Amino acid sequence: MDDALTGARERMVEQQLKERGIKDPRLLDAFRKVPRHEFVPPELAHRAYSDNPLPIGEGQTISQPYMVAVMTEAADVQPGDKVLELGTGSGYQTAILLELGAEVYSVERVAQLHRQAHDRLSRLNYSRWKLKLDDGTFGWPEFSPFNSIVVTAGAPEAPTPLLEQLALNGKLVIPLEEHFSQVLYTIVRTERGFERHRGERCTFVPLIGEHAWKHDPRE
Numbered sequence: 001m002d003d004a005l006t007g008a009r010e011r012m013v014e015q016q017l018k019e020r021g022i023k024d025p026r027l028l029d030a031f032r033k034v035p036r037h038e039f040v041p042p043e044l045a046h047r048a049y050s051d052n053p054l055p056i057g058e059g060q061t062i063s064q065p066y067m068v069a070v071m072t073e074a075a076d077v078q079p080g081d082k083v084l085e086l087g088t089g090s091g092y093q094t095a096i097l098l099e100l101g102a103e104v105y106s107v108e109r110v111a112q113l114h115r116q117a118h119d120r121l122s123r124l125n126y127s128r129w130k131l132k133l134d135d136g137t138f139g140w141p142e143f144s145p146f147n148s149i150v151v152t153a154g155a156p157e158a159p160t161p162l163l164e165q166l167a168l169n170g171k172l173v174i175p176l177e178e179h180f181s182q183v184l185y186t187i188v189r190t191e192r193g194f195e196r197h198r199g200e201r202c203t204f205v206p207l208i209g210e211h212a213w214k215h216d217p218r219e
C-alpha cells in the first residue's frame with residue numbers, strides 16, 4: 001500500500017484519537033488496520049485521514065474518525081459480541097467493529113450505499129457481517145438480542161424496537177435530540193430498566209424512518 005496513506009493513517013491514530021483520550025489499544029489497532037481511503041469516493045482518497053466527516057454520495061457522510069472512535073468505545077465491543085449498526089453508509093464503522101471481533105448486522109436505507117458497502121466489505125475480505133437494505137429503526141429481530149447497537153444517524157428519541165432488541169447489559173449508542181445537532185447518548189439495559197448516559201455534542205445526518213424522523217428535512 002501507498003506509504004503516504006499509511007503515514008497519514010498513523011498520524012490520524014496519534015493526533016486525532018490518542019491525543020484526545022482514546023486509550024483502548026484494541027480500538028487504536030482497529031483504526032490502524034482499516035484502510036479508510038477505501039471507504040471514501042476515489043477523488044477524496046487523499047483526504048480520507050483528515051479530521052472531519054466526508055461526503056459519500058446520496059447526501060450522506062462517512063463520520064469523522066474521532067466520532068467513530070467515541071461511539072465504538074461507548075459501545076464497549078468484545079470479541080464475539082453481536083452488534084447491530086444503523087446506517088451502514090460507507091461501511092467504515094462496520095469494518096472497525098469487525099476488526100474488534102464482533103459479528104456485525106448493519107442496516108442502510110439508501111440502496112446505492114448499501115450495495116457499495118457490500119462490494120467493499122467483500123473486496124476487503126471481511127467476514128462475519130450481514131447487510132440489509134431497509135428502515136433500520138425496526139432493528140433486526142431475527143438476530144436479536146444484540147450486545148451493542150450503534151446508530152450512526154441522529155434521532156429525536158431512541159426507537160423502541162432497538163431498546164427491545166438489546167441484550168441484558170447491552171448498550172445502545174445513539175445521537176439524540178434535534179435535526180441538525182445532537183448529543184451522543186449511551187443507553188444501557190439493566191435489570192432495573194434503561195440507564196441513560198449523556199455524552200458529548202455531535203452532528204449527524206438524520207435517522208429517517210418509522211421510529212425516528214419521518215422524512216429528511218434536507219430533501
Ligand code: SAH
Binds near residue numbers: 205210
Ligand atoms: N456508519 C457510516 C455513517 C453513515 S451516515 C459510515 O461509517 O460511513 C448515516 C447513514 O444512515 C446514511 O448512510 C443514511 O442513509 C443512513 N440512514 C438514515 N436513516 C436510516 C434508517 N432508518 N435505517 C438505516 N439507515 C439509515
